[in-house]
Amino acid sequence: MYQYxxxxxxxxxxxxxxxxxxxxxxxxxxxxEDEFKPLRxxxxxxxxxxxxxxxxxxxxGTLSSRxxxxxAQIGCTYDRGWGHFTTRQNLQYNWIKLEDAPAAxxxxxxxxxxxxxxxxxxxxxxxxxxxxxxxxxxIEDPRVWCEIIRQWSTFHPEFSFLPRKFKIAVTGSPxxxxxxxxxxxxxxxxxxxxxEIGFEVIVGGGLGRxxxxxxxxxxxxxxxxxxxxxxxxxxxxxxxxxxxxxxKARIKILVHEIGIETMRExxxxxxxxxxxxxxxxxxxxxxxxxxxxxxPAFETLSGISAEYANAFRTDFEFGLWARRNTFKHKQPGxxxxxxxxxxxxxxxxxxxxxQMNAVADIADRYSFGEIRVTHEQNLVLPHVKQxxxxxxxxxxxxxxLATPNVGLASDIIACPGLDYCALANARSxxxxxxxxxxxxxxxxAHDIGELKIKISGCINACGHHHVGHIGIxxxxxxxxxxxxxxxGGSADDQAALGDLIGPSLNTKDAVDAIDTLVETYLRLxxxxxxxxxxxxxxxxxxxxxxxxxxxx
Amino acid sequence: xxxLKHGRLVGEDAFQPVADDAALPASGAVLVTxxxxxxxxxxxxxxxxxxxxxxxxxxxxxxxGPEAERFDLIVLHFPKFSDGRAYSQARLLRERFGxxxxxxxxxxxxxxxxxxxxxxxxDAFEIPRPDAxxxxxxxxxxxxxxxxxxxxxxxxxxxQRLAIHTKNGPDSQEAAE
Numbered sequence: 223m224y225q226y227x228x229x230x231x232x233x234x235x236x237x238x239x240x241x242x243x244x245x246x247x248x249x250x251x252x253x254x255e256d257e258f259k260p261l262r263x264x265x266x267x268x269x270x271x272x273x274x275x276x277x278x279x280x281x282x283g284t285l286s287s288r289x290x291x292x293x294a295q296i297g298c299t300y301d302r303g304w305g306h307f308t309t310r311q312n313l314q315y316n317w318i319k320l321e322d323a324p325a326a327x328x329x330x331x332x333x334x335x336x337x338x339x340x341x342x343x344x345x346x347x348x349x350x351x352x353x354x355x356x357x358x359x360x361i362e363d364p365r366v367w368c369e370i371i372r373q374w375s376t377f378h379p380e381f382s383f384l385p386r387k388f389k390i391a392v393t394g395s396p397x398x399x400x401x402x403x404x405x406x407x408x409x410x411x412x413x414x415x416x417x418e419i420g421f422e423v424i425v426g427g428g429l430g431r432x433x434x435x436x437x438x439x440x441x442x443x444x445x446x447x448x449x450x451x452x453x454x455x456x457x458x459x460x461x462x463x464x465x466x467x468x469x470k471a472r473i474k475i476l477v478h479e480i481g482i483e484t485m486r487e488x489x490x491x492x493x494x495x496x497x498x499x500x501x502x503x504x505x506x507x508x509x510x511x512x513x514x515x516x517x518p519a520f521e522t523l524s525g526i527s528a529e530y531a532n533a534f535r536t537d538f539e540f541g542l543w544a545r546r547n548t549f550k551h552k553q554p555g556x557x558x559x560x561x562x563x564x565x566x567x568x569x570x571x572x573x574x575x576x577q578m579n580a581v582a583d584i585a586d587r588y589s590f591g592e593i594r595v596t597h598e599q600n601l602v603l604p605h606v607k608q609x610x611x612x613x614x615x616x617x618x619x620x621x622x623l624a625t626p627n628v629g630l631a632s633d634i635i636a637c638p639g640l641d642y643c644a645l646a647n648a649r650s651x652x653x654x655x656x657x658x659x660x661x662x663x664x665x666x667a668h669d670i671g672e673l674k675i676k677i678s679g680c681i682n683a684c685g686h687h688h689v690g691h692i693g694i695x696x697x698x699x700x701x702x703x704x705x706x707x708x709x710g711g712s713a714d715d716q717a718a719l720g721d722l723i724g725p726s727l728n729t730k731d732a733v734d735a736i737d738t739l740v741e742t743y744l745r746l747x748x749x750x751x752x753x754x755x756x757x758x759x760x761x762x763x764x765x766x767x768x769x770x771x772x773x774x
Numbered sequence: 775x776x777x778l779k780h781g782r783l784v785g786e787d788a789f790q791p792v793a794d795d796a797a798l799p800a801s802g803a804v805l806v807t808x809x810x811x812x813x814x815x816x817x818x819x820x821x822x823x824x825x826x827x828x829x830x831x832x833x834x835x836x837x838x839g840p841e842a843e844r845f846d847l848i849v850l851h852f853p854k855f856s857d858g859r860a861y862s863q864a865r866l867l868r869e870r871f872g873x874x875x876x877x878x879x880x881x882x883x884x885x886x887x888x889x890x891x892x893x894x895x896x897d898a899f900e901i902p903r904p905d906a907x908x909x910x911x912x913x914x915x916x917x918x919x920x921x922x923x924x925x926x927x928x929x930x931x932x933x934q935r936l937a938i939h940t941k942n943g944p945d946s947q948e949a950a951e
Contacts, residue, residue, distance in 0.1 A: 229919050229931050236917050244886065253884075260856060261886055343856065373921045373931060379893035380865055380924070383858025449922075460862045461834070495870065500923035500930070507932050510939060 223284055223592060224369050224514045226334040233376070234331040237338055241265045242324040249321070264344055264382070266337030267323050271644050276300075276318040276326060277340040279347040282354070282368035282392075283311030283595040287582035290593050292333030294578035300326045305578065307563060307571040309635055309686060310389075311349050311595040312340060316642055338376060343384045345375035345456070349391045351399040352596040355515060356558050356604040358550040361411050362419055364394035366512045367448065370503070374449050381456050385463035386471035388456070389428075401597065401713035403427045403436045404689060406473045407455060414442045421448060425455060425485065426477030429683035433719050434474040437482040439489060445508065447493070449501040454492035458485070518590040518605055523555025527609035540615050542664060543626040548611065557608050559589070561601040561618060562625040562633060566658040569651045570636045571599030580621040588614050598635055598674075600628065631673045631740065632658035635686055639679030639696065640703075646679035648696025648703035653677060656733045661740075670740055673754045676711075689713035691755045692739060693720040694732065705732035709739070709766055710758045723767050735770045742769040776906035779876065779898040781914065783907055789826040789847055805847065808833060819844065826876075831859035839871035848873065850896070852881035861894045868895035869925040888913035893924050 226234075241261070248258040262268075266277040278293065285293075293313055297305045300322050301315040308314055318326065330336055339346055348368045355363045371390060375381070381388070391405040402408025408424035421443045427436025443451050455473075462480075464470045477485050533540045549558040561581060563571050573581075585593045585603055588610045594602035606614055618624040627633045634657060637643065639650030654677050661667045676690030680697075687693030693708035705727055708720030727735055740754070742765055747757045758766070777784040789805040792798060798821070805826035811818060818825060826847030829838060842848065848867060850860035860879070867873040878898035879891050888899065888910055903909060923930045929937070 227935070229934065232918050233921070233931075240886075240916055257855065257884055343858075370932075376921045377889075377917065378922055379890040380861040381858070382890050383856050383861070383887075457862050457866075461859055465857060465859075499869075503932075504936065506939070507936050510935060 223286060224281075224365070224511075231331075231334070234334070234336045234338070235328075237265075237336060237377075238324060238327045238331050241327060245320065245324055260342055260383070262320075262323075263342035264339055265323070265327065266340035267318070267320070268341060269644070270316065270642050271640075272642070273316065274318045274320055274323065275642065276315045276323060276337060277308070277310075278313045278315075278330060278335060278337050279340045280311050280313060280335075280595050281372050282348055282350040282365050283352050283597070284354075284365060285593040285595065286333075287585045287591040287593065289333045289335055290578050290582040290585070292330065292335065294575040294582070296326055296329050297575045297578070299329070303575045305573055305575070306569075306638065307573065307595050307599050307601070309597050309599060309637070309684060310340075310347060311352070311597055312347060313595070314638075316638070341387075342382075343386050343388075344382050345378060345384075345388045345390065348372055348375070349389070349400055349405075349597060351393050351395055352560075352594040352602050353399060353549060353558050353604065354394060354594075355517065356551055356553075356556075357395055357399075358552045359397050360395045360552065361413065362394045363512075363515050364392040364400075364409075364411060365515050366508070367392050367394075367409065367411075367421075367445075369511050369514075370448065370508070371452070374452070374501075378456075380453075381460060384456070384460055385465045386468070386473075388459070388473065390452070396715065398713075398715040398717075401686075401689065401717070403715075403717035404429055404433070404686075404713055405436065407452065408436050409448075412442075418444070420444050423451060423455075426474040426482070427717075428472055428474040429686055429688045430472065431469060431681040431683070432472075432475065433683065433688040434478060435717050435719065436474075437477060439482065439486050446503045446505070447497050449503060450497045450499065451489075451493050453501055454489045454496055457492055458488045462488075517553070518592070520553045520556060520605070521607070523553075523607070525555075527555065527607075530608040530611050533612035533615075537612070539619075539626070540612055542668070543615055543624055544611060546626045546630065546668070547624075547628045548606075551605070553605070555608055557606050557611060559603040559606045559611070559614060560596065560628045561603065561623050562627055563600050563623075564627055564633045564658065565622055565625045566627070566632045566662040567655050570634050570654050570658075573601070577621050577623060580617070581623065584614060584617050587617075598633065600633070626664065627661075627667060629672045629674070630667045631661040631670055631675060632667060634658055634675045634677060635690070636677040637679050637684035639677075639685075643679060643684075645682055646696065647681075647698040648679050648705065650677045650679040650685055650696060653694065653696075653705065653729060653733065656729075657736050660733065660737055669750065670744065671750070671753055673740070674712075675736070686713065687711070688719045689717065690720060691753075691758070692736060694736075697726055699726065703729055705729065707732065707735060707739075707770070709763060710755065712755060721763050723763060724771050738769050739766055742766055776901050776903065777878075777898065778901060778906055778910055781907065781910050784898075789824065803846065805849065808838075828880075829863065831857065831863060833863075835863040835866035835870075839866060839873075842867050842871045842873040842875075845873075845875055847876040847878060847898075849878045849880055852879060852883060852887075855882040855884050855887060861890060864891070864894040864896055865925060885909040885913050889916045893920065893926050893928075895925050 410422040424436035589603035636650040636654040640646040678685035689711040711720030803824035824846035
């Protein structure tokens with residue numbers, strides 16, 4: 223995986239020095255809170271309900287074991303021994319003191335990490351497929367492009383004061399696991415008719431209070447033009463994106479208001495000039511980055527390993543886990559393991575420092591020291607030998623990290639909600655916990671199969687509720703927490719926004735309603751192969767609506 | 775208020791601001807608004823003295839760009855530090871239209887933005903603080919490297935590495951890009 227060279231290291235250290243100076247100037251009152259705010263935000267520091275929250279960038283969700291141990295150490299030194307993995311493949315600490323923040327960032331820089339541009343109206347951490355470089359269905363490793371984008375967007379002088387935040391996602395697989403159609407820019411790698419690999423460029427997607435599925439602005443962009451094209455889009459957005467209303471400032475609103483055709487005309491006109499400029503990527507520069515993402519030294523294996531087959535046959539729990547939490551690797555004899563951070567009843571995405579250290583050890587022993595963070599708030603061991611799977615399962619189980627529920631009803635995405643967040647209208651974590659407990663019975667959960675439940679505590683939609691098969695949005699009704707339910711959303715290659723089933727419900731009724739929706743699905747599905755989402759698409763909203771509201 | 779050009783304090787601004795309803799002085803460098811320029815192009819072009827313009831950040835730089843070379847000073851105003859439109863205007867004027875005159879940032883200009891402004895092509899700044907020279911010098915030293923090429927001619931990290939790797943000096947073309 224990518225290693226900083228001296229230049230990268232110098233840059234993060236200079237950034238820490240800059241921020242230390244900014245904090246000092248704020249503490250002496252030389253700069254006002256209003257002027258300090260964008261500076262701290264661009265270093266990942268938010269003021270939350272009870273304390274500062276520090277958001278660490280995990281570039282494209284890739285971590286080394288050394289970095290994960292670094293995160294555990296920072297969690298112990300400056301927080302309460304925990305970290306929270308987010309839907310941006312990032313990590314957040316919820317209890318940071320302002321005066322400690324520069325020291326925490328300095329510790330982070332020691333393990334080649336930072337919090338640069340994890341907040342603020344700038345280009346954020348680029349996200350991608352958590353299985354990048356390992357998945358069997360991948361066309362090309364998207365991390366190479368994420369790293370190229372990371373470097374280009376870091377301290378970009380023109381785009382540090384955009385109308386609003388800007389998020390880019392890349393998928394290198396036709397099976398989109400990076401939700402590229404709900405990002406400001408989504409890049410989907412594919413082959414054109416001539417057999418060349420390039421990008422479909424999608425623009426103007428996003429969730430939040432006005433959700434949109436992104437539109438294709440260009441079917442095929444040659445690789446060497448990627449940065450020129452991104453800069454062209456950003457330049458149009460920086461100049462013409464709305465700045466009069468915070469809620470209408472994202473690029474999705476610009477694209478919606480001027481239309482994708484006008485947007486395309488403007489971007490293409492800019493690109494027609496800029497494509498010949500200094501941003502054009504020489505093949506050698508691409509290769510120089512790509513070599514850092516070369517696959518690890520896999521063994522040449524064939525057939526099914528005896529240990530694996532045996533464990534699958536004899537150890538029921540292992541079989542359950544292996545079926546749900548492993549994914550096909552491109553290298554024969556290897557698997558990708560997803561570590562669920564969704565033990566039923568626990569806050570989704572939380573990991574203790576001890577758990578982080580344990581995962582780092584397991585990764586060193588069984589996965590070439592590599593870990594990934596998923597946008598669904600889980601961790602991944604990308605390269606595990608199948609013969610090691612029983613041992614990995616055992617090691618994870620010892621740390622309560624082997625819940626066999628990946629992709630199931632209890633694998634819930636939830637934002638921090640009103641427990642932490644100053645924007646929230648309702649709590650997300652407690653309702654996620656209550657729902658997950660309803661699906662604790664493995665037999666029922668596995669019978670239900672894939673079901674993505676996503677919960678946001680306010681319309682800013684950090685919990686991606688619009689694209690949940692079942693989406694839950696917290697609202698405030700005269701001081702009481704209520705929840706709106708949507709059905710049929712999806713963030714994959716057939717991205718769709720969910721439909722509202724009816725009036726919002728109080729906490730208890732909302733949790734019951736999820737049960738009712740699932741029972742309705744089980745009753746009406748054609749076969750056990752038909753997923754909740756497929757059934758919904760086939761029969762529509764009416765039977766679900768009736769089940770929740772008429773029987774209630 | 776301190777006016778800095780190329781990092782040095784300018785004692786007195788050579789350009790005299792002229793309000794839209796005030797008569798133009800017979801001689802000397804003047805600074806006019808975009809609206810006045812639009813209304814009195816001929817008269818202003820006929821004066822035999824340096825001409826400056828205040829360009830609002832709502833003007834499309836692609837529309838204004840072809841006229842840029844007529845000016846000796848273009849002032850880009852930051853109504854609020856968080857309004858970043860002028861960065862794009864600056865880069866377009868410098869890099870697309872080859873504007874070589876003074877490009878001045880005014881308005882809500884903070885120390886921590888000077889780095890971005892310089893990289894975008896600004897060479898003059900109105901800084902509302904007495905220690906502007908020190909603040910500017912400090913801001914200019916923020917980072918040793920740049921990750922992306924702009925018109926300031928600095929070699930991006932990507933090409934720096936390529937040069938180290940191939941043992942060749944960076945392409946001499948790059949500085950011009």
